Amino acid sequence: MSASPLNTRKKIGLLGGTFDPPHIGHLKLASHFAKVLNLDAILLIPSGEPWQKDAAITPAEIRLQLTEAAGIDLARALLYLKIPTQVGIDRIEVDRAGPSYAIDTAVALRERFGPDASLVWLMGADSLLNLPTWHAWEDLIHYLNFAVASRPNCDLDAEINPATKQLLEKHQTKEPNALENCASGLIYIDDSLAVDLSSTDLRNRLKTSTRNTIASEQIPSHTLEIITNLGLYQ
Numbered sequence: 001m002s003a004s005p006l007n008t009r010k011k012i013g014l015l016g017g018t019f020d021p022p023h024i025g026h027l028k029l030a031s032h033f034a035k036v037l038n039l040d041a042i043l044l045i046p047s048g049e050p051w052q053k054d055a056a057i058t059p060a061e062i063r064l065q066l067t068e069a070a071g072i073d074l075a076r077a078l079l080y081l082k083i084p085t086q087v088g089i090d091r092i093e094v095d096r097a098g099p100s101y102a103i104d105t106a107v108a109l110r111e112r113f114g115p116d117a118s119l120v121w122l123m124g125a126d127s128l129l130n131l132p133t134w135h136a137w138e139d140l141i142h143y144l145n146f147a148v149a150s151r152p153n154c155d156l157d158a159e160i161n162p163a164t165k166q167l168l169e170k171h172q173t174k175e176p177n178a179l180e181n182c183a184s185g186l187i188y189i190d191d192s193l194a195v196d197l198s199s200t201d202l203r204n205r206l207k208t209s210t211r212n213t214i215a216s217e218q219i220p221s222h223t224l225e226i227i228t229n230l231g232l233y234q
Helices: 024-036 060-080 102-113 125-129 162-171 176-181 199-206 221-230
Strands: 011-017 041-046 086-089 118-124 145-149 187-190
Touching: 011 024, 011 102, 024 041, 024 060, 024 118, 024 145, 024 187, 041 060, 060 086, 060 221, 102 118, 118 125, 118 176, 125 145, 145 176, 162 187, 176 187
Parallel strands: 011 041, 011 118, 041 086, 118 145, 145 187
Antiparallel strands: none
């Protein structure tokens, strides 16, 4: 799957991450916002050099392969749910040298899709809380919209820091369809989805004797097949 045929789309969801490994939570978040925001396409964007992660990360090309496999399951799920959103896997961060900064990706994708497309960065509430730790985070809102999904054990009201609170006061919208009509500058928080899966927890489980109990309800089936065939996370 390639991102190249998607450059005429008007509403593009962007799901970035380390994807080490991609899991069902990623796919549920993507399919949920595909429907809620009427997205024309979703790009899964594995990080090349995730600068906030430790050095033990799986090589980028393997994580890209795992993400491509997850994309197959996502596309099938969207087809089953009759959601007409295309799925693309974008290697923009894998191919770019140096640390993978979201701001660099946002600038590049804005140039690719033009000034009028609604670019929506999809994330969990925990990522929103950590947003002020991102490189040039305050500039992202000028290039993107944000769609944020609630997560169990993540209380935005209780944990939010002053900088993020100020950002929400200025840019939050209660109407998801507002993102369809605005190229950037809006933040929508969705409380109807709560996914309690973590790549870190799944990696740790894959290293234990309970490895064989991890099923396709937690990791996409095609991704799990590659993990098994390559003997990853042992």
